[in-house]
Amino acid sequence: NAGVTQTPKFQVLKTGQSMTLQCAQDMNHEYMSWYRQDPGMGLRLIHYSVGAGITDQGEVPNGYNVSRSTTEDFPLRLLSAAPSQTSVYFCASSYGGGRDTQYFGPGTRLTVL
Amino acid sequence: GESVGLHLPTLSVQEGDNSIINCAYSNSASDYFIWYKQESGKGPQFIIDIRSNMDKRQGQRVTVLLNKTVKHLSLQIAATQPGDSAVYFCAENYSGGYQKVTFGIGTKLQVIP
Numbered sequence: 001n002a003g004v005t006q007t008p009k010f011q012v013l014k015t016g017q018s019m020t021l022q023c024a025q026d027m028n029h030e031y032m033s034w035y036r037q038d039p040g041m042g043l044r045l046i047h048y049s050v051g052a053g054i055t056d057q058g059e060v061p062n063g064y065n066v067s068r069s070t071t072e073d074f075p076l077r078l079l080s081a082a083p084s085q086t087s088v089y090f091c092a093s094s095y096g097g098g099r100d101t102q103y104f105g106p107g108t109r110l111t112v113l
Numbered sequence: 114g115e116s117v118g119l120h121l122p123t124l125s126v127q128e129g130d131n132s133i134i135n136c137a138y139s140n141s142a143s144d145y146f147i148w149y150k151q152e153s154g155k156g157p158q159f160i161i162d163i164r165s166n167m168d169k170r171q172g173q174r175v176t177v178l179l180n181k182t183v184k185h186l187s188l189q190i191a192a193t194q195p196g197d198s199a200v201y202f203c204a205e206n207y208s209g210g211y212q213k214v215t216f217g218i219g220t221k222l223q224v225i226p
Contacts, residue, residue: 041218
């Protein structure tokens with residue numbers, strides 16, 4: 001099993017550009033989440049999904065969109081990048097959501113100029 | 114200059130000694146707690162978890178203690194090794210917030226050979 005994979009590993013964007021961060025898992029987990037990690041702060045939940053076709057907002061959803069068309073994939077879209085979105089982004093999956101072990105991907109380091 | 118808040122608490126221990134990493138949690142309704150380890154450039158990795166009906170749980174070389182009275186968690190690592198050098202996060206979840214895990218800012222553990 002590859003576990004949770006994320007692409008790209010690094011990305012630099014200009015303000016106003018859009019992009020999609022890819023996340024895939026091969027563990028047949030229903031629950032998937034996106035977090036951002038900033039210096040001096042804990043991981044913060046952006047969006048999550050409890051199954052294909054079902055998504056919901058987390059703590060910091062503004063500026064991000066998600067969709068879940070398959071169990072395996074959970075892409076995160078930045079519609080119009082802003083410098084405040086400079087961060088490291090982690091995707092995670094689990095059987096039981098927050099009540100269970102979450103498996104994290106290796107992260108995407110995004111810089112918005 | 115950088116804000117003090119950007120600097121993680123750091124614990125330095127000699128190789129072979131025991132390490133104790135502490136965490137105060139915020140929500141008195143939280144009933145599930147997890148410790149994660151994050152090595153440089155990687156995603157968080159599950160270490161051990163504990164539910165609120167327990168005070169102590171042991172794994173391989175690690176022990177988690179839970180004190181609900183003062184809302185405090187600790188992670189004890191026995192015979193600390195250089196490979197234990199990482200940032201350690203505690204996280205909390207409550208039964209009403211199925212996917213909503215709250216992460217602490219982390220503690221950096223430095224193992225001195």
